[in-house]
Amino acid sequence: MTTQHYPNTRFTPENSAILLVDHQTGLLLGVKDLDQDMVRRNAATLARTAKMFNLPVILTTSAEDGPNGPLIPQITNELPDVKVIQRTGEIDAFDYPEFADAVEATGRKNLIIAGISTDVCLTFAALSAVARGYNVHALIDASGTWNDAAQATSIARMSAAGVTMNSTVGITAELQRDWKNPTGEQLAGLYADLAIPFYQTLIALRS
Known part of the structure; x- marks a missing residue:
């Protein structure tokens, strides 16, 4: 198993990219396994984070014209020009050349990945990314799957391969580093x- 040391793999706005899969x-x-509204909010948080940190x-997407449907509007509303x-059928996003080429073209070695489902779309992309030499943070609370067991086995599988588990707030705070x-x-x-709706109350109390 690959050991990742925080100081050596710190994700910054200069070395990171975000991948939102399916x-x-x-x-x-x-x-x-998670509250659907929370997943929507966290996905939107990541989309806005991409803009904020450039x-x-x-x-x-996969099978967008079929039962899977289009991207959720919480993402497309934030990133209308992306x-x-x-x-066209590839389950692992990295098996689709256009996707793999787009990731490589970013020039970033640190990848922040979330996807639905956790056990397929996120896990497959994360494992492939690690195999290609990327450092990967998998955001569990911006992903989702069909049951708790699927989430648990996905976390175990990715962790064993050297993927770092993280949360939406965790990675955004790491990118920020200093208030x-x-x-x-x-x-x-x-x-x-x-991401943290109650934080509005804290802000109000301080104002």
Whole structure:
């Protein structure tokens, strides 16, 4: 198993990219391990994070014209100008050359990945990314699957392969690093709006 040491693999706005894999309207309806609204909010948080930190972001779907449906509007509303890579049947997004090439073209070695489902779309992409030499953080709370057992086995499988488990707030805080950095106020607002709604109360109490 690959051992990742935090100081050596710190994710920054300069070395990271975000991959959102198959956050599709139909698939989201089957998410049972996490609250569906939380998954929507966290996916939107990541989309807005990409804009805030000027991170490359890659969006992809599978069977978009079929039962899986299009990307959820919480993502497309935040990123209306980002092309959606529509795979033609490849379950592992990295098996689709356009996707793999797009990731490589970012020039970033640190990948922040979320997807629906956790055990397929996220896990397959994360494992393939590690095999290609990327450092990967898998965001479990911006993903989702059909039951708790599927989530648990996915976490175990990815962890064994060297993928780092993380949360939406965890990775955004790592990107921010210091509240005094220029994006500090924006990130606090993003937490209040989407990722941690109760944070709005804390902000109000301090104002």
